[in-house]
Amino acid sequence: xxxxxxxxxxxxxxxxxxxxxxxxxxxxxxxxxxxxxxxxxxxxxxxxxxxxxxxxxxxxxxxxxxxxxxxxxxxxxxxxxxxxxxxxxxxxxxxxxxxxxxxxxxxxxxxxxxxxxxxxxxxxxxxxxxxxxxxxxxxxxxxxxxxxxxxxxxxxxxxxxxxxxxxxxxxxxxxxxxxxxxxxxxxxxxxxxxxxx
Amino acid sequence: xxxxxxxxxxxxxxxxxxxxxxxxxxxxxxxxxxxxxxxxxxxxxxxxxxxxxxxxxxxxxxxxxxxxxxxxxxxxxxxxxxxxxxxxxxxxxxxxxxxxxxxxxxxxxxxxxxxxxxxxxxxxxxxxxxxxxxxxxxxxxxxxxxxxxxxxxxxxxxxxxxxxxxxxxxxxxxxxxxxxxxxxxxxxxxxxxxxxxxxxxxxxxxxxxxxxxxxxxxxxxxxxxxxxxxxxxxxxxxxxxxxxxxxxxxxxxxxxxxxxxxxxxxxxxxxxxxxxxxxxxxxxxxxxxxxxxxxxxxxxxxxxxx
Numbered sequence: 001x002x003x004x005x006x007x008x009x010x011x012x013x014x015x016x017x018x019x020x021x022x023x024x025x026x027x028x029x030x031x032x033x034x035x036x037x038x039x040x041x042x043x044x045x046x047x048x049x050x051x052x053x054x055x056x057x058x059x060x061x062x063x064x065x066x067x068x069x070x071x072x073x074x075x076x077x078x079x080x081x082x083x084x085x086x087x088x089x090x091x092x093x094x095x096x097x098x099x100x101x102x103x104x105x106x107x108x109x110x111x112x113x114x115x116x117x118x119x120x121x122x123x124x125x126x127x128x129x130x131x132x133x134x135x136x137x138x139x140x141x142x143x144x145x146x147x148x149x150x151x152x153x154x155x156x157x158x159x160x161x162x163x164x165x166x167x168x169x170x171x172x173x174x175x176x177x178x179x180x181x182x183x184x185x186x187x188x189x190x191x192x193x194x195x196x197x
Numbered sequence: 198x199x200x201x202x203x204x205x206x207x208x209x210x211x212x213x214x215x216x217x218x219x220x221x222x223x224x225x226x227x228x229x230x231x232x233x234x235x236x237x238x239x240x241x242x243x244x245x246x247x248x249x250x251x252x253x254x255x256x257x258x259x260x261x262x263x264x265x266x267x268x269x270x271x272x273x274x275x276x277x278x279x280x281x282x283x284x285x286x287x288x289x290x291x292x293x294x295x296x297x298x299x300x301x302x303x304x305x306x307x308x309x310x311x312x313x314x315x316x317x318x319x320x321x322x323x324x325x326x327x328x329x330x331x332x333x334x335x336x337x338x339x340x341x342x343x344x345x346x347x348x349x350x351x352x353x354x355x356x357x358x359x360x361x362x363x364x365x366x367x368x369x370x371x372x373x374x375x376x377x378x379x380x381x382x383x384x385x386x387x388x389x390x391x392x393x394x395x396x397x398x399x400x401x402x403x404x405x406x407x408x409x410x411x412x413x414x415x416x417x418x419x420x421x422x423x424x425x426x427x428x429x430x431x432x433x434x435x436x437x438x439x440x441x442x443x444x445x446x447x448x449x450x451x452x453x454x455x456x457x458x459x460x461x462x463x464x465x466x467x468x469x470x471x472x473x474x475x476x477x478x479x480x481x482x483x484x485x486x487x488x489x490x491x492x493x494x495x496x497x498x499x500x501x502x503x
Contacts (some may be wrong), residue, residue, distance in 0.1 A: 022257035031252060032241045040237040055245035062251055066258025128229035146212050147230055148237045168205055175203050175211055175226065182225045 012072040020065050031058055034076065038083045041149045044129055045087055045141070053090060057083045077155040080145065084159050131181055139174035142167055 018026035035054050042050035042057075060082050068078055132143050138160075145156045153171075157164045200222070207217040214231030216224045244252060 019255065020258050022255045024253060024255055027252050027255045031244065031248075035241040035244075036239045037237075039242045040239060044237070051242035052245055054242050055248040058244070059248055059251060062255065062258070064258075128233045131229065132233070147233050150234075168208070171208055171212065172203055172205065175208055178229070179203070179223065179226050182229065 009071055012075070016065075016068070016075065019062075020068075027062060030061075030075075034058075034079050037149050038079060041080065041083060041144055042087055044132070044144045044148050046133075047087055047090055048094070053086055054083075057086050060086070073152070073155065076149075076151065077158045080149055080151060080155070081159045084141075084145075131178055134181065135174050135177060139170050139177070142170040143174045143178075146171060 015026045015029050019030055035058065038057055039050045039054040042053050047053050057079070061079055064078075064082075068075065070078070132140055132147075135143060141160060142156055145151045145159060146153075151159065153164050153167050156162075157167045160167070162170075201220075203211070203223070207220060207223070210217040211223060211227050211230060214227055214234050216227040
């Protein structure tokens with residue numbers, strides 16, 4: 001795995017030490033290096049307010065920064081572990097309270113989708129993300145953490161609290177499932193029902 | 198034709214957005230994943246107000262600074278106390294101090310404090326108990342059940358000395374005291390009267406002796422100093438505890454020297470000197486215990502006799 005901040009091990013160590021000592025620039029650096037991936041991960045996993053949740057995640061990260069020991073890879077696992085827990089909290093809370101979603105005209109299911117809408121939805125990552133969202137929850141977690149958060153198998157295992165072998169098996173099954181869905185000879189499948197998680 | 202399963206190596210290539218060698222059928226999947234990778238890379242989101250403030254002025258989280266950071270509960274408590282008036286703050290501080298002292302006292306009594314703290318606690322308690330013991334003995338000198346008060350004790354000392362100076366013999370004095378004890382035990386059971394009288398006589402005499410002994414000059418001052426120090430938030434802590442310990446040791450040394458200089462053996466060592474007034478409810482048991490002394494000549498040395 002490569003650090004998105006383009007900082008080597010020594011550079012990261014100095015940034016971390018400065019952040020732990022209370023240097024504003026170092027905390028900002030950690031935020032700039034990791035927040036985009038965290039926000040992308042939260043968005044891909046269905047957070048309603050990914051930006052706010054990302055800020056909450058980093059408030060926790062900075063609170064616990066003093067107890068963190070490790071390199072850049074470990075720090076990435078540390079950040080995403082917090083992000084994953086906060087995301088699970090949000091999804092759980094939403095499922096308990098019931099979801100209130102603002103009604104937007106373009107999202108009204110009674111509205112017939114135009115050819116342009118469908119074409120746009122099939123473009124780029126929208127289609128791929130839509131495909132990933134059809135996966136079962138555990139496979140989806142692994143795929144999003146591996147692709148969007150750019151974590152290694154070991155890091156994903158640490159974040160999800162699973163064994164590395166289990167993570168590898170999940171990603172293999174997820175890729176097989178995606179391949180089948182992308183098969184042009186296959187009819188489109190139903191979206192996964194676990195999005196209500 | 199059966200499709201080949203994706204291996205771990207191929208999975209790594211696919212997740213990187215590349216098509217595995219010899220697997221052209223996976224090109225579409227690799228392209229989709231590459232798109233997700235590309236498009237998920239974005240700029241950092243706008244931090245919330247709380248996070249922006251935190252980024253603006255971060256809190257050190259390392260070493261002593263991190264340890265010194267108050268927890269959320271402490272922060273809330275500090276904020277609450279900050280909003281109180283002066284009187285309320287003083288009351289709150291007293292309460293916290295009292296709770297702390299009670300907690301430390303309980304732990305010290307149970308011997309549960311860490312070794313250095315336990316040593317300090319033992320020193321302080323030893324000093325305080327010795328002082329209390331002296332005071333109680335002095336209080337019993339006047340033959341009443343009033344708890345010993347140093348000032349009263351001094352007056353009684355004078356009385357005792359005066360009586361002795363009047364030229365009464367020891368037997369007359371003891372008879373007088375014996376009679377006094379009997380009077381004081383009127384209303385109690387007859388069987389316990391004698392024993393009580395004997396014991397009271399002995400203890401009174403010892404008490405007189407003990408009472409005649411002046412208090413060490415530093416005792417009150419030391420007690421006051423400990424009290425004041427305990428109420429001073431700047432002094433409560435390890436350094437103050439060590440200071441108390443040192444002072445207690447010095448005071449103990451001074452008292453030992455004074456006793457040796459006065460040549461008073463105090464054979465009772467506080468055991469036989471415990472107050473034994475006839476009005477004390479607990480004396481019935483003591484009287485029964487000391488009933489074996491019944492018939493012993495009044496002048497027989499024993500127990501705490503000087």
